[in-house]
Amino acid sequence: MKRMLASLGAAAVLATGVVALTPAGAFAAPNGCWGNAGTKTDPDGRTYTARYCHNYQGGDIIWLRNKIGYLNAGDNWFVCQSKDPSYPNPPVGNARNDWWLYTQGDTGSEHKAWGWFPATKVSGGNNYEPVPGLPTC
Numbered sequence: 001m002k003r004m005l006a007s008l009g010a011a012a013v014l015a016t017g018v019v020a021l022t023p024a025g026a027f028a029a030p031n032g033c034w035g036n037a038g039t040k041t042d043p044d045g046r047t048y049t050a051r052y053c054h055n056y057q058g059g060d061i062i063w064l065r066n067k068i069g070y071l072n073a074g075d076n077w078f079v080c081q082s083k084d085p086s087y088p089n090p091p092v093g094n095a096r097n098d099w100w101l102y103t104q105g106d107t108g109s110e111h112k113a114w115g116w117f118p119a120t121k122v123s124g125g126n127n128y129e130p131v132p133g134l135p136t137c
Contacts (some may be wrong), residue, residue: 031123031124031132032053032123032124032125032131032132032133032134033051033052033053033078033124033131033132033133033134034051034052034053034133035051035052036049036050036051037049037050037051037052037077038050038077040077040079040104042079042102042104042112042114043111043112043114048079048080048102049079050077050078050079050103051077051078051079051133051134052075052076052077052078053075053076053077053078053101053122053123053124053131053133053134054074054075054076054122054123054124055071055073055074055076055117055121055122055123056073056121056122056123057073057092057121058070058071058072058073058121059071059090059117059118059121060117061103061104061105061108061113061114061115061116061117062100062115062116062117062118063110063111063114063115063116065087066110068105068108068109068110068111068113068115069105069106069107069108069109069110069113069115070105070106070107070108071103071105071106071117072106073121076103077103078101078102078103078117078122078134079102079103079137080101080102080134080135080136080137081099081100081101081102081119081130081131081134081135081136081137082099082100082102082116082136082137083098083099083100083130084098084099084100085098087100089118089119089120089121090118090120091120092118092120092121094127095120095127096120096127096128097118097119097120097125097127097128097129098128099119099125099128099129099130099131100116100117100118100119101116101117101118101119101122101131101134102114102115102116102117102137103115103117105117119131
């Protein structure tokens with residue numbers, strides 16, 4: 001019986017040690033978009049209420065099917081999304097989509113770096129479905 005209690009005690013200490021080694025700031029990326037990122041006005045004068053979404057990969061900003069900028073990975077704001085079956089996103093692993101999210105890139109000068117970012121690089125949603133929590137344009 002003492003051996004069993006000692007084993008259980010050692011397992012409890014080990015489990016506690018594992019929990020203690022987990023970084024305090026570690027968290028899972030949200031599944032979709034959330035919050036209020038403020039009001040944004042695009043170069044064409046349209047005003048939107050932006051929401052935060054987590055793009056787990058950086059990628060090109062597309063305008064008129066041309067690469068015009070780049071958006072770094074992280075929690076970034078997006079204003080809306082639109083489906084374009086004739087212009088699918090670049091695949092990422094098993095992710096496939098034809099929804100594009102409208103935002104402003106971190107770099108780029110054409111159209112003030114406003115353009116479309118692929119849904120395949122944004123957390124949340126399923127293949128060929130919109131990212132949850134972001135309105136349609």
